[in-house]
Amino acid sequence: MSIITDVVVVAAGRGTRAGGDVPKQLRAIGGVPMLRRTLERFVQAPRLRRVQLVIHPDDAEACRRACAGLPRLAPPVAGGATRQASVRAGLEALAADPPDVVLIHDAARPFVSIALIGRAIDAALAHGAAIPTLIVTDTMKTFGPDGALGAGPDRARLRRVQTPQSFRFPLILDAHRACADTDLTDDAAVAEAAGHAVFGFDGDAANIKLTTPEDFVEAERQIALTLADIRSATGYDVHAFAPGDHVMLGGIAIPHGFGLSGHSDADVVLHALTDALLGTIGAADIGKHFPPSDPQWKGAASDRFLAHAVGLVRAEDGVIAHLDTTIVCEAPKIGPHREAMRARIAEIAGVPVTRVSVKATTSEQLGFTGRREGIAALATATVRLPWRDA
Template sequence: MRTDVIVVAAGSGQRAGDGIPKQFRTVGGRAVLRRTLEAFLGQPGIRHVLPVIHPDHGAWCAEVMAGLEGVLPPVSGGATRQASVRAGLEALAADPPDVVLIHDAARPFVSARLVADAIAAARLHGAAVPALALVDTIKALTNNDFVGSGPDRNSLRSVQTPQSFRYDLILSAHRARIGTDDLTDDAAVAEAAGHRVAAFPGDPTNTKITTPEDFVTAERNAALELTDVRTATGFDVHAFGPGDHVMLGGIKIPFDQGLSGHSDADVVLHALTDALLGTIGSGDIGHHFPPSDPQWKGAASDVFLAHAVALVRKAGGRVAHLDATVVCEAPKIGPHREAMRERIAAIAEISLARVSVKATTSEKLGFTGRREGIAALASATVRLPWVD
């Protein structure tokens, strides 16, 4: 049976605090919406994933979806969730699926088990929702804010998404409600059309991001996904040559000599690039940017470091820390240390607290001691999903 997924991302997320809509903010270095879309891509039985977005959010969505395969072009939603879901359902009508899953973009931690169970439940029952038993006792408040009696929690459930349906069932149910967009989930739409909705076990980790505090929890959850912590090192050296400045850590430092190299000879960024490439077993800087290739002659080394960071992210990882040590007699590194940290953090798109730059001399020993060049040592720590 063909299964499509509608990801509802048309809201403004006002309860999440100031800033851009919550579905476009990042958790663990990836936008919430991208995380949600990726959670469905490649799952057994999934044919297409369709985002439904606010008409004004096209540019944000395009940036989030860049490079994703299997995601249909987004469609514009309506003023209510019900209207947005209906827009997504109608967009699938030309080539309809057998089963459709309807999921909130703000639930980026949906598991493969939950997706599989949702598909199976829709095939079996026609309409189904994931549900969790309540842990807390529920109480009603009286008019003067005193605790009154409450319902029996044993019969209550907290309902999640993805909610799953036979496509023809939920489409006709939504069409029957045109002009009455007062229902907050698709199970209620199905029930209003006279269909029984089954419940299947939800997932406590399938949390919804609603408030600023939820982003804190989501960051912790994202970190728990990345249990493979790796550290690798890098080293680079360049000789002095003619010039009036050196590039170190992405910063132009005035000096009475330059550094010789095919690119801008930034030993700090080169060493950091090799360290990052080492964490994912992806060769070295010469493999990705051969010195024999004329396009890299004089190139800014920012490009090399950004490329290595992108490869780590493509592997599903995050850069946890970058550390560099510059070895030279001159120029003085101290006055430029913070500018180098800031530039490295900007290139790697990580916080300043995750970058360290240090400097030392070789006590006038060796080629650096004789002021023949500059060396740099680097280490990189990344967090990756565990893969056996």
């Protein structure tokens, strides 16, 4: 019998120590919201069934944008006044269809690895309650009331604690229910307060928690060092006009005296961007992934194509640095719809709108676009990928 594992990701805090004008879990690192970076690690983990996100109610729309296109996400639930209350809310949300094992992770740890997730699952199965730990390498001292330093505890018996903490689901749910009136610092403390032994397993030094402004500076530096393989690729698409009352461009329906002819919704902008992104990772072209001969794509919304290409880049641990497109047509006018297109493309790609450019030009009445027979689009995508030797 297979073991079912879910994860609760806690993202309901305000993160005031990190500074900035948004909660820290929604701040961008390497051009991607930290929350999305964290969730991407879990949705890519092969042994996980479902991700239960716990958020602050005020962040619902921002979280929806940050999570757009990610698979295996349960509907988010609102957290409580404390981390402990927020974790319990996530556990209760899973209780109707409970897993065998649950991991509990802080959204502010975006560098959690697939290997660490696997060790967490194995430790929960072996012990019932387990947490990732790191050996303390610094000498520890006690601090007296007169300012004098004492001998301190035995460093060999100390451990630094991380998340994801892992548990048999009934054990930790019952423990949280029993300790609902307490305010404990982590889920291991909740399990211990309910009378359960908690075991340690090997953590990961890279699995840092971002708390202060300095932490974010270090995270940006690490991402810049890691994502040293910068790639650009281009895409091009064209569709002829056909009977209709609107055209789809950049994911936006624009009223027009004609439609565009194509097997899908014929969105030349999203098609060109899809090909550009696929080109950055050498993943062929849109026709390879979504053959026009396949009837399932007839009339399909092209945001699915772009989201697929984005997912493939993310699966390579890539970061989308910029998306640029130029639309070539005599009509309709693009200017009034430019910002709506930028916003929609940014939403599909999961990037800030500042990383999306939409431009338009005519062909001076030359060629098929000049004769108003159709619309063309050119696109360029720039991504940053981890450096891997060939």
